[in-house]
Amino acid sequence: MSLPPRTGRPSPDFNRPESDGPPAVIPASTYRLQLRPEFTFGHARAVVPYLASLGVSHLHLSPVLEAVPGSSHGYDVTDHTRVRVELGGEEGLRALAAEARAHDLALVLDIVPNHMALPTPLRLNRPLWEVAREGPGSPYARWFDIDWEAGGGQLLLPVLAEPLDPAEVKVDGRGERAVLRIGELEFPLREGTAGLEPAALLAAQWYRPACWREARTGLNYRRFFTISELIGVRVEDPEVFGATHAKVLELVRDGVAEGLRIDHVDGLADPEGYLRRLRDAVGRDCWVVVEKILAREERLAPAWPVAGTTGYDALYRVDGVLTDPAGAARLDARFRGATGQPRWEVTASAGAREVLTGDLAAELATLERLAGSELAFAVRELLIAYPVYRPYPGDPDLAPEALERAAAEAGAAPVAGVRELLLRDPAFAARFAQTSAALRAKSLEDRAFYRYAPLLSATEVGGDPGAPAVTVAEFHAYCAERAALWPRSGTVLTTHDTKRSADVRARISALSQDPECVPAPAGADPQLAWVAWQTAFGLGADGAAPERADRLAQALLKAVREAALHTTWTEQDPAYEATVPEHLPKAAPEPAGALAQAARANLLGGTLLHLAMPGVPEVYQGSETEYRALVDPDNRRPAVFPRETLARLDAGAAPSGTAEEKLALTAALLRLRRSEPGLFTGYAPLLARGPAAEHCVAFARSAGLVAVATRLAHGLAGAGGWRNTTLPLPPGRWRRLPLPGAAPAASYTGELPLAHLLGEASPVAVLLREDPSPA
Numbered sequence: 001m002s003l004p005p006r007t008g009r010p011s012p013d014f015n016r017p018e019s020d021g022p023p024a025v026i027p028a029s030t031y032r033l034q035l036r037p038e039f040t041f042g043h044a045r046a047v048v049p050y051l052a053s054l055g056v057s058h059l060h061l062s063p064v065l066e067a068v069p070g071s072s073h074g075y076d077v078t079d080h081t082r083v084r085v086e087l088g089g090e091e092g093l094r095a096l097a098a099e100a101r102a103h104d105l106a107l108v109l110d111i112v113p114n115h116m117a118l119p120t121p122l123r124l125n126r127p128l129w130e131v132a133r134e135g136p137g138s139p140y141a142r143w144f145d146i147d148w149e150a151g152g153g154q155l156l157l158p159v160l161a162e163p164l165d166p167a168e169v170k171v172d173g174r175g176e177r178a179v180l181r182i183g184e185l186e187f188p189l190r191e192g193t194a195g196l197e198p199a200a201l202l203a204a205q206w207y208r209p210a211c212w213r214e215a216r217t218g219l220n221y222r223r224f225f226t227i228s229e230l231i232g233v234r235v236e237d238p239e240v241f242g243a244t245h246a247k248v249l250e251l252v253r254d255g256v257a258e259g260l261r262i263d264h265v266d267g268l269a270d271p272e273g274y275l276r277r278l279r280d281a282v283g284r285d286c287w288v289v290v291e292k293i294l295a296r297e298e299r300l301a302p303a304w305p306v307a308g309t310t311g312y313d314a315l316y317r318v319d320g321v322l323t324d325p326a327g328a329a330r331l332d333a334r335f336r337g338a339t340g341q342p343r344w345e346v347t348a349s350a351g352a353r354e355v356l357t358g359d360l361a362a363e364l365a366t367l368e369r370l371a372g373s374e375l376a377f378a379v380r381e382l383l384i385a386y387p388v389y390r391p392y393p394g395d396p397d398l399a400p401e402a403l404e405r406a407a408a409e410a411g412a413a414p415v416a417g418v419r420e421l422l423l424r425d426p427a428f429a430a431r432f433a434q435t436s437a438a439l440r441a442k443s444l445e446d447r448a449f450y451r452y453a454p455l456l457s458a459t460e461v462g463g464d465p466g467a468p469a470v471t472v473a474e475f476h477a478y479c480a481e482r483a484a485l486w487p488r489s490g491t492v493l494t495t496h497d498t499k500r501s502a503d504v505r506a507r508i509s510a511l512s513q514d515p516e517c518v519p520a521p522a523g524a525d526p527q528l529a530w531v532a533w534q535t536a537f538g539l540g541a542d543g544a545a546p547e548r549a550d551r552l553a554q555a556l557l558k559a560v561r562e563a564a565l566h567t568t569w570t571e572q573d574p575a576y577e578a579t580v581p582e583h584l585p586k587a588a589p590e591p592a593g594a595l596a597q598a599a600r601a602n603l604l605g606g607t608l609l610h611l612a613m614p615g616v617p618e619v620y621q622g623s624e625t626e627y628r629a630l631v632d633p634d635n636r637r638p639a640v641f642p643r644e645t646l647a648r649l650d651a652g653a654a655p656s657g658t659a660e661e662k663l664a665l666t667a668a669l670l671r672l673r674r675s676e677p678g679l680f681t682g683y684a685p686l687l688a689r690g691p692a693a694e695h696c697v698a699f700a701r702s703a704g705l706v707a708v709a710t711r712l713a714h715g716l717a718g719a720g721g722w723r724n725t726t727l728p729l730p731p732g733r734w735r736r737l738p739l740p741g742a743a744p745a746a747s748y749t750g751e752l753p754l755a756h757l758l759g760e761a762s763p764v765a766v767l768l769r770e771d772p773s774p775a
Contacts, residue, residue, distance in 0.1 A: 026677075028616070028677055029056045029618070030058045030060040031054070031058070031619050032060045032618055033059055033062065033639075034073070034636050036062075036071070036087075036636075037070060038638065039639075040086070040087045041093050044059070048100055051103075052105055054624060055667055055674050056674070058106050058108050059096075059107050060618060062496065063075055063084075063263075064083050064087060064093055064109060064110075065079065066084050066085065067086075068124065072636060074112075075112050075263065076229065076230060080244040080246070083247070094254075097257070107256060108261060109251065110261045111262060113244065114224060114263065114264045115223070115264075118159070118230065118231045119229070122159075122186070123188075127140040127144075128140070128143075132157070133188030134206065142239065143234060144232065145234055151218075154207055154208040155207040155208070156208055156215070156219055156221070157210065158212045158228050159209060159212065160212065161212070164182065164210060166202065169181075171189065189205075216358065216362060222434065224264070225438045225442055225446075232267065236269040236430075241277055258286065258287060259286060259289075260287070260288050260289075261291065262278075264437075265292055266390050266434075267437055272303060273393075275290070287488070289309060289311075289489065290308075292309045293389055293440075293441075293462050294312070295389070296316070307486070307488040308486040308615070309490060311489065311491040312462030314610070314613065315491075315492055315502075316462045316463050316464065316470070317470050317475050318493060318613075319457060319460065319463070320469050320470025321471070321474075321711060322711050322712075324469065324513045324712050325469035330515040331455050331511065332454040332455075334515065334520075336454070338526045339521070339526045339527040339530065341527065345466060348444060348452075348466075350448075351443040352383075352384045352439060352440075355439060356380065364379075364380060364383075366431065367383075370431070377414065378418045379418055381406040381410040382406040382410075382415060382418050383435065384439075386398070386402045386440075390433040390437040390440070393433070398422065403415055406418075445461055446562050447563065447564060449465065449499070449562075452466075455468055455512055455534075456505075456535065456538065457538075460498060460500070468512075472694065472697050476685035476699065479614055479685075480683050482683075483681075486614075487614050487615070489615050491618065492610075493610050493620075494620040495618075496620070497632070500630055501623060501628055502606055502607075503623070503626050503662075504628050505538065506603040508538040510591060510602050513598050513714035513715055514595050514598070518530075518534070519533060521533070523583065527565065529583045531559055531583075532556055532584050536588060538630075539552060540589070540628065541588040541590060549584070552581075552584055553581040553584070554630075554634065555630040557577060557580055560577065560580055594713070594718065597760070600713075600763065603626065603658060603662060604661060604762070605711060605763060609707070609709055611666065611670065612669060612699075612701060612766065613707075619666065625660070625663040626659035646667060649740040650667075668738075669766065676704075678702060680701050680702070681701065682700075682701060684700040685699050686700055686708075686730075688726065690723065690726055691723050692719065692721070692725040694712070695713070696708065696725070696758075697709050698727055705767070705769070706730065707764075707767075708758065708764065708765045708766075710764065713763060722753070722759075725754045726753050728752075729748060729751075733748070734749065734768065736766065737767070
């Protein structure tokens with residue numbers, strides 16, 4: 001069914017004036033819901049009234065297309081033509097959209113263009129099943145990046161638990177229904193091969209079943225990162241794009257969805273070409289953001305016809321401006337002194353070399369073969385040296401620093417040869433870029449971030465552990481640029497992919513304000529002891545003791561396997577892993593005194609900055625109140641929606657504790673964004689004056705809203721508080737945004753003493769202009 005238009009006015013302004021620019025309908029905010037068989041479209045319908053009362057404008061759904069049965073995330077798509085039955089099917093999705101529409105909400109869908117599942121049973125992915133049955137002659141062969149030559153004419157399927165025993169191979173059934181069976185697994189049978197003996201039967205197929213360990217060196221299809229169960233899809237092919245996007249485009253045309261999140265855009269051969277094709281298909285009125293990890297100095301390509309990124313670049317700035325640079329440097333020195341870990345740049349480079357020559361050895365071999373033996377080593381060194389996730393087709397040049405670093409290892413002439421190859425061979429350039437993206441993700445986020453742990457809050461997606469702090473000036477410059485160029489880009493603090501939720505990071509980053517409170521690591525593994533203590537400190541006493549202990553142990557187990565210093569996912573050391581929980585402190589470490597107030601100021605300050613800064617903020621399920629979660633699957637546990645608490649606050653009750661303070665602040669800002677979107681335009685830094693000026697980050701949006709947050713509250717308390725520090729307000733009379741239980745707001749004008757505005761009652765403030773702004 002098609003849905004009627006939403007009520008309310010679409011935003012009249014666009015990010016840029018190009019005809020293929022961003023959308024006319026802009027979310028005020030989004031709320032991420034993680035769908036799974038235990039939380040279906042029906043369950044989501046039940047929380048729509050609460051989410052409408054919270055103030056969000058759009059519900060952002062995790063992937064909704066058919067996926068591997070039981071999948072808890074949905075990124076393992078098996079069928080692009082159907083909405084996932086386990087979630088309630090298309091009828092359930094359309095009913096959810098109708099319920100949302102009735103409450104003046106709309107949907108944003110998370111779509112996965114880069115890959116599909118290589119599932120068990122294989123027949124769940126019909127296109128891949130047909131390719132395995134018919135080989136390169138299949139009409140579906142164009143769907144997948146398969147290097148038939150590298151596989152000797154066969155597609156490697158690394159799906160067996162152990163090396164193949166030919167005695168297990170049998171043909172089951174007759175005629176067109178016949179399949180090749182190995183134990184419980186079944187595979188398609190190439191026509192005319194049913195009567196062959198096992199060895200000849202296997203050799204005659206278009207695929208080769210193999211032990212999963214062979215994937216590291218023998219894989220001949222593009223995959224998602226190092227996950228062999230996810231096979232890359234060639235959406236750069238117009239026919240493949242059409243087939244894989246038809247259902248999503250139908251849902252957009254019918255008004256079921258108003259926006260799209262594009263998962264892992266860096267995995268695509270030609271991201272800009274894909275996004276232009278998508279924009280042509282969905283039209284101007286669809287809000288589109290891309291999951292794109294930008295390095296500190298990197299900017300999103302201005303030609304991309306999107307509203308912006310999903311917001312990890314904003315996460316880094318919000319966390320960074322609340323981090324003490326001096327304390328972070330002290331923690332860095334203490335950590336490296338206790339563990340012997342080299343500095344961040346060396347750790348990152350070593351991780352890249354290990355991952356490229358180990359987990360991504362098959363991808364590296366493909367590139368080296370395409371480049372030729374004379375350039376093979378230069379290809380390797382250039383991948384390791386590249387400073388951002390990937391180059392893009394059509395880039396006029398590569399990063400000069402990458403060329404210099406690679407030339408120092410491989411020689412200037414071979415590196416120049418690779419550069420020339422990248423510029424003249426689009427196929428090689430695309431595969432190089434796709435491998436580079438996988439390498440950055442696996443070597444930084446999933447290896448070096450787990451090794452280099454002076455301040456765990458800095459080891460986050462999009463973060464920079466070597467430079468975790470952001471100055472107030474840098475924060476303002478980023479926000480001003482975003483307001484001018486990408487005002488409708490997404491912003492996030494917590495997602496399904498963050499290693500620690502924003503509130504866990506808020507506690508950990510407070511340690512940068514009192515670095516000596518972190519105990520010196522003891523025992524045979526000081527690196528793990530350091531990680532364990534900070535992880536326990538971040539989680540605190542969240543949850544019952546047995547549950548909490550298990551959550552911490554699972555997070556640490558994942559950490560040591562990702563770090564790959566003593567054990568890995570594929571080469572596990574059971575004796576070492578058995579000792580991991582022993583490194584946890586016996587009792588939950590909790591901040592006290594000034595450090596506790598610093599953690600509270602970080603939590604509320606981060607919330608305010610996130611919801612008031614330029615962009616479209618996303619609230620992850622349950623994080624409208626205090627939400628402490630560790631790395632997945634911990635952060636994908638069933639959400640708790642604080643309906644009763646919000647109703648009590650709305651009835652006038654004063655917030656009790658930080659969790660309720662956060663909920664009250666979040667609801668007030670979300671509602672304001674929805675009812676008065678014009679307040680959240682433009683950006684102007686406001687600079688405090690006086691002895692504690694560095695402890696204030698403040699800015700104005702439009703001519704009618706001012707946001708003020710306390711930063712580095714521990715040092716502020718130690719120096720005697722705000723003293724005579726003031727904040728010059730824009731012209732006019734200003735009052736606080738009313739919050740539940742607060743005293744009647746006074747009016748402020750001119751030079752405002754910060755001691756009157758910020759203190760123990762609240763480390764943050766939102767001011768609204770009382771008198772009309774000048775025309």
